[in-house]
Amino acid sequence: MNRVWLALTSVLFLLLLALSPWAVALRAFGGKGVLVTLWGTVDLYGRAKALPDVSWLGYFTAFWVALALIAAVAAFLPEMRTRARVYYALGLLGVAVFALEAYLFYHAVWTVNDAAMAAGARRPPLKRYSLSLGAYVTVLYSLFLLAVGRLQLPGGRALLVRWRGVIVPAVSMLLAMVAGAAVVWLLKDVKLPEGGGTLTYLAAKLDLVTYTFQLLFGPLLTASGWFQSLLIATPLIFTGLAVAFGFKAGLFNIGAPGQLTIGAIMTMLVGVHLANAHWFAGLPDGVARAIFLPLSILAAAAGGALWGAIPGWLKARFGAHEVINTIMMNYIAASIFLFMIAANEYTFFGKWTLHMPFKFPGYEARSYEVAESARIPLMVNLFGFQQDTSGAWTGALSWSLPLALVAMVAAYVLLARLELGKRLLAALGAGVLGYFVGGFLPGIPMELSPKLASVRLNGAFVIAAFAVAFYNYYMWRTRDGYELRAVGLAPKAAEYGGVSIAKKTILAMAISGALAGLAATHYVLGGGIDEYRLKQSLPTNVGFDGIAVALLGQNTPIGVFLSALLFGVLLTGGLQLDLQLGISRELVMMLQALIVLFIAAGGFLPRYFTDPILAAQAEEGVQGVI
Amino acid sequence: MSLESLFTAAFLVPLLQTTLRSTTTLLLTALGGMFSERSGVVNIALEGMIIFGALTAAVSAQLMEAPYLAENPGARVWWIPWVAVLLAMVVGAFIGWIHAVVSIKYKADQIISGTAINLLAAGLPSLVLAYFYDNTTASKELVNRLPEWLGFSPLVYLAFALVPITWYVMFKTPWGLRLRSVGEHPEAADTMGINVFRTRYTAVILSGVLAGLAGAFLSIGVLNQFVRNMSAGQGFIALAALIFGKWHPIGVLGATLLFGFAKALAIQLGGGDIMPPTVIEAFPFIITMLVLAGFVGTSRPPKAIGKPYEK
Structure with a gap:
């Protein structure tokens, strides 16, 4: 030093x-x-x-x-x-x-x-x-x-270099906070x-x-604050994973807002119009739920995948850069979105009229309500609580989710000798088993505080957790993921090794888009925008927030999860900031932008932190580097 | 509005005027972007630079005219819009300098650095607006906008005049040659004694100046206030025009005229029942994508673009 x-x-x-x-x-x-x-x-x-x-x-x-x-x-x-x-x-x-x-x-x-x-x-x-x-x-x-x-x-410096994946984001975060402090100092x-x-x-x-x-x-200091932060973090996890997935394959997906929008439209089509269609009216509740909930979730992923695959294809086929195309497709998606839910009647050339059934009557631009069978339950429901007539949340804390988690982890750890794919399947099976067994166990009766119960954290968070696991598994444990990373690191070498860059580009953009599209499950199926509908207030900007999340998390699964949570905390705190000090919540957006800028600049740290080759030399203690 | 009414003077003349106006923003931005990209630095931050330029021009003009308006509502002070334009250029230059420092000195991924500036442009204006106007979406409407000469803002003439000027600077002056060599083969340029870093810094800052100018045109030339997200993707379209125009001033002029026409068509058709406005608004973006897919193969970017120079 x-x-x-x-x-x-x-x-x-x-x-x-x-x-x-x-x-x-x-x-x-x-x-x-x-x-x-x-x-x-x-x-x-x-x-x-x-x-x-x-x-x-x-x-x-x-x-x-x-x-x-x-x-x-x-x-x-x-x-x-x-x-x-x-x-x-x-x-x-x-x-x-x-x-x-x-x-x-x-x-x-x-x-x-x-x-x-x-x-x-x-x-x-x-x-x-x-x-x-x-x-x-x-x-x-x-x-x-x-x-x-x-x-x-x-070995002190080598230690720093080895931890650069944590130090660079942390220093960038700190610098962004200092800059944010300067802005508050000036503007307030x-x-x-x-x-x-x-x-x-x-x-x-x-x-x-x-x-x-x-x-x-x-x-961070209150339980309801944590839940609220998780709620806001849920869509950020999806979009952060989407951007990270693209980065790993050497692609910059700025199209998460558009992919989210198209995912939301698709899930609305399935969750509202297919699930409510009259020829399914006779289905028993349980069956309808078993069909339409997964189908709606898949529709969200498919919509995002489609919207991601198009720029991927344009890049693979014509060499058009994905950055500009994904941005253009954000605007196009926004137009389609408004077209679908802003009005039901459109006139073309003064003659032809198009009638559509998607907009709910009334002044506000919003869709019809999602069918009961396609709704993602709230976390409080999943934990076994119901709201009674007096408005209090009572019930018994169900063992389903905790037991499912324990069973999954236990199976994963105990079956270490199995091949990875089978091991994961077994863990998943154990989780499902745990969930049902837990459902039969008597829960702990208790009443939730109204503040905690008012947080509308929903099951989309569980989907997000699985998405994190999927990203980890797919990118680092499968052959496809290996090839994607190879294309991202050294396209020429990967091609020489027999990987088709064109196919991988389309695949990577499609999966990245699907992850972004899944964020729509939180908003539409999970009631993330206060109602179980598609509304004009759909906050597509979380797609851009995903860039900051991915960079701060250094494109690692756990990093993306933690940085999404961090931004969830900051955005939740931003509400109080507005309330107490009258400082706009946009401060958090500014912090995000600065974090992206500073991480891009390697936290303004010496080059041996950011350059892998110089870092390797520094770790070996080569003279003249430090 | 019937289909026939589209071919009357009452429709076509305003369409032409709007085309020239919407081309101006794109042209100024794209010409600026050309300097940056020809020197080897991708500038996706153009969008953010437009926004910062627009914000600066609107807020500074409003603050400067406030004392005059207090004495005489409706007072016209001729120098105010020009000083505001100058300030917008200065701020554009400053943002360009940030992009330059991060991507040239600290060798950041230029697209990520540019995206960061765009994200900043999405967040910071509301804080500034809240400070001055207790409002996070728009600035106060102002009286002293840019004047109009023969129906067009002076910046419209400037933008079109800049096309031959940039052509001359880029292809007929030693500085232009150096700029292009730095973007094509920085090592060779360095060997010849050209300061790669300084050339790139100048080019990126220049692109910020022009994008800031374009922003000022939007906020105090076309409108009389700053509105949040007022650039609405024009920085990105300008970037596409740059690719479509093969990084050449004449090509860029043609490309921006095409995109400007698409936008003008969208604006002019907006009120009628020819097409739903939501569909029309998507036109410029769809055309941009089609053009990129069709022409990008024949368009060769500067060789060293996007690569930080390692001395």
Whole structure:
């Protein structure tokens, strides 16, 4: 680790520690807080009655200054291992002291609240208190010192390079957050109390920025926040997989919005018009469900596959670049979409009239409702809960899904000696068995909180999970997937090896499109847009979000899943951001764009992080590379 | 509207005018894109650059005229739209510079870098609009738009005048030769003492300037405000026109006229009952795809396009 970088980081750390609010004792609606800083209290709220006693904060400040100084000086120690030991010790000490500070702060807050309650207050005076940027930087700096310690030891840099698949996205994410913070800083004013000077202004701005990100990551702290994030992540998983699938085969599929749209139209045709057709009216419920639910899901995939295969074919046959064609097809799909559901009667050349049965009567552009038999149940239903007449969600927590999951994993692990295809089939069978056996077991009776039950997370999430598994299996465990990756990495070599690039291009675009099309199951069959219909408000933009998801997840199955979840969290938090601070949710879109930009630039990290060949040399410790 | 009414002057004259107007945006953008692509940098960010140019022109013109309007509603100040156009070009240049840094210096995949800028152009404008106007979809309507000379905005004349100018610059000046050599064979150009990086930077920034100009034309030439997503894919169509026009100014002129005509037809037929508007709106995009499929085989891109140069 370069000494200059270490010194700069230490200075930045001390600067942030000095200027930022260290904690927020009380936060009112609208974001106004009572800030605890190292140099005093800043009351932006203006009506704080009681404050926690943080007189001990000065001692800790002295500790952190000393820590940073020792860290800077330790860089000059001659012996490598001594340096490493010093940094490990400093980092661990820092984490421990941070924990102590956090405990003391919360203890101080609780003391004030308990005292007020004992004195007869109706509600505690301090609410929505939290640590803030000043405290966060201390723990971040400690972790940084631990990393520095590891880097002093042999193989430290090789370790970084080996983890570049995680480090590049993480650094890009961090940079995007800094840029997002700058935008919030510029575009959002703060109101200062009377007589507030520059220090107050800086603290208020830093608090605003910190609170912005606290809100964005806020859903991680509650159960309903998690479920809401999973709900928003579901379509992102599909589109992220679609884009990742294309990338792996050397194709850039920007057409996920169009593929999603056509998938939605197809699933609407099957789920609404086929399933409601009068000649199926006599079918028993169970049979109808067994036919139309899978059929509707397949229709979504088929629609997307068709819309993806066309640009694939155009590329294979004519060499037309898939990027422009997929973009054009997004616009065309949008036109078809409106054509289908905006009106039922169209006149051509003033003479011929076309009648169509797809638009539901009324002002709004939307389709008819999906038949009961083609609807994907909500997760709360799958877990065995029903809404009773009073509106409460009661039932018994069913063992079906947990048991199915356990059975699947158990079968997969235990049957390690089988061939992979059979092993997966067996696992799948065990899962189905587990599901039905679980259904017969007596569940745990309980009532869901209304907040949790109001989240309309539906079974499409399960389909998304299977899509992730499919991507992993197909791309890394089958011959087709191997050939696709070969085409993506080195088309000429793959062709020489007997792979038909034209066929693979069409295949890859079709599967990629099918994955994007499956996102429609969430929106149309799962009621993802509030109703079980196709509506004009179908958020096709998630197709573009998929690009960010795929890049942040580095095109790996687990990476795509996690980054979709991350964006789900951010978008969920974005609602609160709008509500509390009046900052538009578009901030999240901007963060996504910046993440894509920064990842494309390799996180602005040295080349040996991003270039596989230089990275391999760096791992072997070739001289002159680093 | 009957089929016969399509062949009357009342329909054809406005159609011709609209064609010239819708060609202007595409032409300015495509000519800009030509510099970038001829130097070897794919510029899919044209779409985003148009949007940023349009946003800058509309918002800056509105802010500049506000004090004058406070004194006299309807005040015309001649320099305001021109300064706004200039600012749009500056912002376009800045976005071009970002694309250049990421794709030339950091050797990013140029298509991904461009897509990132397009995504940024989809998100950032609403934040800016919310800051100035408490509205995330459109800016305030302004009074001081670009003037019209003989029925057309000056930028229309400029766009068509730029065709011979770019041709001259690209094929008759030493700088044009260097630009093309950098896009065809950067190693050879480097050996001859041409600064590959600097040439590419200039070219990409220039494409940003022209795309910004096209955006300004949209927001304060055609309309009098910025509307979200107002470029509606024209940056991408311009890119297709570039391929169809074989990266040559004259070819690009022909291609953009074709696409401009398709768009004008869509606009002119929009109100009538000849075709449903939703069908008509898809026309330019379908034509773009057909043209790409039919002509791309005969169109040879600059050899080094899309490849970062490794010194």
